[in-house]
Amino acid sequence: MDVIQKITEIGQYMIENWAHLLSLTFDHILMVLYGMVLAAVVGISLGIVCAKFEKVAPIILSIANIIQIIPSLALLSIIMLYFGLGFTTVVIGLFLYSLLPIIRNTYVGLKEVDGHVSEAGKGIGMTPFQLLYKIQIPLALPFMMAGVRIATVIAVGVASIAPFVGGDGLGREIVSGINSRNETMIYAGAIPAAILAVLADLILGKLEKRQKNKIA
Amino acid sequence: MIRLEKVKKVYDDGFQALKDINLEFKEGEINVLIGPSGCGKTTTMKLLNRLNEPTDGTVYINEKDISQMDPVELRRQTGYVIQHIGLFPHMSIAENVGAVPTLLKWDKDKIDKRVDELLNLVNLDPETYKTRFPSELSGGQQQRIGVIRALAAEPPVILMDEPFSALDPISREQLQDELLRLQKEINKTFVFVTHDIDEALKIADQIILMQGGEVVQKGKPSEVLSNPENDFVVDFIGKHRLEENRNSIPNVDEVMMEKPLTISSSESLTNAYESMKQHGVNSLVVVDRGELKGQVSIFDVIDVGVYENKLVKEVLKPFEQVVEIGTSLKVVLDLMEKNNAANIPVMNNNQFAGMVTRGSVVELLASVYANSQREGA
Ligand SMILES: Nc1ncnc2c1ncn2[C@@H]1O[C@H](COP(=O)(O)OP(=O)(O)OP(=O)(O)O)[C@@H](O)[C@H]1O
């Protein structure tokens, strides 16, 4: 009885505040999107560097690993010291936090490309650059996309603590809920955030599978 | 022409895969590398398009040291069928076959036409297969795509590493015949690796038998068959094939002298006489730029007088009989017997190719006889 009552209460609240929640969701997505685009560009590039220059691979991967180990709140706070409160700090935090899965997957994906296929490409006279963009990157693409998917799911979660460093997003609703000891508000922020994470996982997973089918 | 001079290859792990390889691949010929697994065939082949760099020694193509050439350019001019097929899994069959022309920036229509032509060549219907992906083809079909990908841009040199290994015997025969026809037509230099001695004997102009990073024997198939270098070669070829070869009647190509002494019909008799005297022969073949005119013998010359101011064309005697290249020796011997001819010219497409003489027949008999003694021992 209690549970049903709670659910109706949350539902009612969300309907009443839909415009506000929608705008928070939009903010949330925006932060994740900015962070992801940045992380994909930098992460894939670094992944390629790792695969091409085996010597620097352990260095780059260790640095990305260390960043990943720092607790998210601590990382965001440190960035805030330099970039102040607000959107930029959150985006940089999400970017840094997403690097490891993208670099690692790009690196592994390129290493997994069948050596005979690469040899054939080289053998028919592709330059190293042509080999990379005509053969190796297309074949490693499913791995890279998996990296972006994992990173996105993590980032949707991490973005929820954005309000602590002056950011927006669904975290705002959650934090307000905590401050005012309003359970309904906490749910109203947490549920859309969870749905976002699940959706990101589903959609990106589907794209990744389509890419994989094209190759195998 | 491709030439390997004193080539050694030591891999990074210290393994010496090639020890002092010296080889020549003539233009327009099919050169077959054969030998047990791990003997260095693939290693040798990859030296030719610089997928491998020799540790020592030099590879020349048309007398140019290839280590001085741009490897990308070199590879675009060298067709390469890799041992493991290596089709690009994310590209359609049309894109795979057209890969090199695309790199060479041919225009689209020309590439399309070429792709159709090549698919037809290996009996794959372009409409059905062009849009498929490699994973949608059988192993043998994939291998055929690998072969035509190497032919696409008509490179002068084509390297094929066990290109027919995944084919059923019938398709394999078909492609071997196709290869032979192609080679006659387009005069390309092939370097071909195989494990299959029958395949090697069938298609090779030159067979190169390798073992443990060294060349054990090289030569025409008939030479290798009639004169195996050592027990390894005998075992590798198989006693039954050697036996068969001994019992089979060879054709004129194997018997003829390829370079008998010739003279042009516009030379003077004096020169003809001097040439015969110098080389200790009693006749010369008269050939004008490949065209056979006849022969002039010492007796004809003496009849007219050596120092008469006459030309070869005034005394030459045309041949009564000629045979085409590929004729069985039996036919030629019959002709020699019937016409009481000392020699019969062999023609290749109306060009003089060589001469079967009584001497060359005896030489062949001697080599077969010597060979059977070796094997008996
Ligand atoms: N990259 C490498 N590093 C070290 N050793 C190598 C390398 N590539 C080949 N080898 C070794 O060199 C020798 C010759 O190899 P190669 O591939 O030329 O043999 P192959 O004659 O083509 O054999 P197969 O008929 O099995 O294809 C083998 O013993 C092989 O193990």
Ligand SMILES: [Mg+2]
């Ligand atoms: Mg090999």
